[in-house]
Amino acid sequence: MDRSYIPEVATREQWLAARKALLEQEKALTRQRDALNRARRALPMVAVEEDYRFQGPQGEVRLLDLFEGRSQLIVYHFMYHMDRGEGCDGCSCLVDNIGHQSHLHARDTTLVLVSRAPLADLDAFKRRMGWTLPWYSSYGSRFNYDYQATCDETVAPVQYNYRDQAELQRLGLDYHLQGEQPGVSVFLRDGEQVFHTYSCYARGLEMLMSSFHYLDLTPFGRSEGWDGMPDLDGKGLNWTRLHDEYEQAAPAHDCCGHKA
Template sequence: MESQREPRNDPQNDPQHRIGSRQEWLEASRALLVEEKAHMRAGDELARKRRALPWVKVDKTYVFDTPQGEKTLADLFGGRSQLIVYHFMFGADWEEGCVGCSFLSDHMTGIVTHLEHHDVSYVTVSHAPLARIEAFRERMGWTFPWVSSAGGDFNFDYHVSFTPEQLASKQAFYNFTEQDVGIDEQHGHSVFYRDANGDVYHTYSCYGRGDERFINTYAHLDVTPKGRNETSSLVDWVKHYDRYDEARQSGGGCAACGS
């Protein structure tokens, strides 16, 4: 998972950063609050439009490998009417999951229970075989549901896994457009609804920086003086949480993502 952005200056190291009085700070903060409230209301309106999208009935039967045996997409709802799927970048022959996807997944601890008590199931899906998923999950200490789509079309139909031909042509469909994805796996979220008759509908998907809303660390960094302090993407600094000390010594990046 990567999120591209323009380089940002570091205000902490900027000798020109303005120093003001408490009164100046208060007046500037009140003016900023007006913009922050407008931004929040705009977000509320975007959420309304997101919910108003037309739904697409899922007619294909998708089967996943899970620790409890094979399950269909409908089974993943676990008796609830809403399902959030996180498309985690973990290719069939990868040794470990993507650093960025792992960063996002670290934030799911404690959240799934609240979702489940609000009629929402959450499941992570990867293209890797279940045995590799389970080994990596154990290493990371995660407890959320994580299943394998290996051998099926789910990842390809929802445009997060790509064939060698698509990669060679540099014309794969990702984030709602044809583009050179550069790697056989990408990330995103897809949302589904299951009605009283058992019919399943695809209601929403987001990819790329659309996933950032699920990363609470960024929300905290965005209120600090240095901000995110990235030059190109999260792989500037994010590591698997159990590899930070190792990365400081070696300067290593994301082996899975090739970064």
């Protein structure tokens, strides 16, 4: 490891002074985050009129059924690469970070995964990863396209992270123009009526990655080779990997599926 990434040595008194100064910044960020959360909760909602259908363990189900009788539904749009027969590295890392759902259920909330891929493929990958979360297939449905989780201009105008095709191209984000994309969408139900309340994409999803937040506490951070972080001596760990592939050679693609 390049020793330039190792913090300088200080006395306990010097460390405490620097730590207290940082604490003020952390407190300010916490207050900002509270304000942002209030604004997120206050967003207006849109009635879902489309009769979306999904395939699950019990056969065909409606969007309403995904709530499992609760009032709130969080859908993680999981990128599944049918051409590779496996899930996106980044999405898989995020799902690895999801804990027991009892705390969500106690707060009238259900969390599910949805992917545009055959259910049999999803079930096989789910067994490989050792996951138990509910995972539904939206294959053959407009759901992914309508919520910006699949981009294909032959099906619908390209939109990702609230940017259209022209803006994505101008920013050099061509890998968001075609295929599966990561995201999260939130729904609320009032009786039989479902409403869409929130969606976010791209780096907005980092709030769901608890391992990133743990790593952000450390001197080396996420070790991804950007923003002053080391890249772990080129060991191929500068991108997330499937948790059973960290001992293998680095893949030829990053977690979003485009070439590394």
